[in-house]
Amino acid sequence: MSASPDTAAAAGRDPGAAPAARRESEEQRQKLPLAALLALATAVFITSLTETLPAGLLPEMSHALGVSESATGQTVTVYALGTALTAIPLTAATAGWRRKRLLLTAVAGFAAANTVTAVSSAYGLTMVARFVAGVAAGLAWALLAGYARRMAPVALQGRAIAVAMAGIPVALSLGVPAGTFLGQALGWRVAFLAMTALTVVLLGWITAVVPDYPGQERGERPRMLRALGVPGVRPVLFVTLVFVLAHTVLYAYIATFLDDLGMGDRTDLVLLAFGVASLVSIWIVGAQIQHRLRSLTIAGxxxxxxxxxxxxxxxxxxxxxxxxxxLWGLGWGGLPTLLQTAAGDAGGDHADAAQAMLVTLWNVAMAAGGVLGGVLLDASGSGSFPWTVLLLLLPVLAVVLAARSHGFPSRRPGV
Structure with a gap:
C-alpha cells in the first residue's frame, strides 16, 4: 500500500520524521513486566515490615522473652546493624552469582529468620535471628533496585524502580498497623508466622515470573573504593546519609512527639495520612523520574x-x-526511588557497588537517627526534633543543588 500524498510530503520535508515517529510509537508500546516487579515490591514490603514490626509489638514480645521493652527494642537496632555490617562485603562476595539465585537466597533468609523469631523464647536466639534477617535485608536491598532496572528499557527504568520501592510506604502505612492488630488479637508469634507464610508464597512467585540475569565476571565485580571515585556517587551517598538521618530522628519518635502535642491517641491516623501521601509521592516520582530526577529531589x-x-x-x-x-509523606515517599536511581545512574559500571554503599549508609543513618533522637529527647525534649530535621536538610539541599553535572543532573544518562 502506497503512502498518502500528505504523508509522503511530510516525509519529504523532514526525512527523520518517520523514524522518530516510529521510535516514539515503539516507546509507547513498551510495557513494564508488572508481575515480576510486583514480586520485587513484595520482597521490599517483607524487608521493611520485618524490620519495623517489633516496634508495634514491644509489650507482648518483652513479656514473652522476659526482658524490658527497651531491650526488646534493640531487635530493631540489631536488624539495622546486620544490614549495615554485611551489605558491602556480601554484595562483593556474591557479585558473580546469578541474580535470581541470589534473590531467592535472600528471601529464604527472611523465611528462616522470621520463623525462628516466632518460635523463640530466648532473647539471645531472637537477637541472632534478627541479625540474620538484617543480613538478608542487606543482600536484598543491594540487589532489588538494580534488578528492577534490568527488567525495563532505559526510558522506563525509573518507573520500574518506583513500582519495586512501593513496598516501603505500604509496609509502613498499612503493614505495621495490620501486623500490630494481628499480633494483639492472636499473639505476636502469629504475626511473625504470617510473615513466614507470605515469604513462602513469594518464593514460588519469584520462581515462576521473575527473569534471571547473570552475575558479573570476575574482572567486572564491584570495587567499593573505585566506585567512590566515580563523579556523582559521593553526592548521592552524602544526601542519602543525611536525609535518612533527618527523617529517622522524627519518625522513630513520632509517637512521643505526637503525645507531647496531645495527639498520642491519633498516632495511627497521622501515620495513615503520611503513608497515603507517600504512595501518591511514589506514583508521581514513577511517572516523572526519567525526565525530572533533579527537580523531584529538590522538591522532596x-x-x-x-x-x-x-x-x-x-x-x-x-x-x-x-x-x-x-507534606512529609509527599516529600519522603519517592525518595528511596530517587536515591536508588541516582546511585545507579552515577555508578555506571560500578552501580552494584554504589547500591551496596547506599544500603549500608541508609541503615547507618537509621541506627544513628534512633540514637540521636534519644539523646535529643533526654536533653531538649521532643520539640527539638523538627528543628533538627530543618538543620540537617540545609546541607542536603546545598549538595543536591551543587550536583548539577553529576549525581543529580537535570537529565538522566541515556534518556
Missing part, C-alpha cells in the same frame, strides 16, 4: 523541610498536624 527536600517547619511551629494538636504529615 523542600516538602520535608516545610513539614518540619510546620511541626516546629505547632504548640498543640489539630488539623495542621495532618497537613504536616501529608
Amino acid at each position: 527536600t523542600l516538602l520535608v523541610g516545610a513539614a518540619a517547619a510546620l511541626f516546629a511551629a505547632l504548640s498543640g494538636g489539630g488539623p495542621l498536624v495532618y497537613v504536616a504529615a501529608v
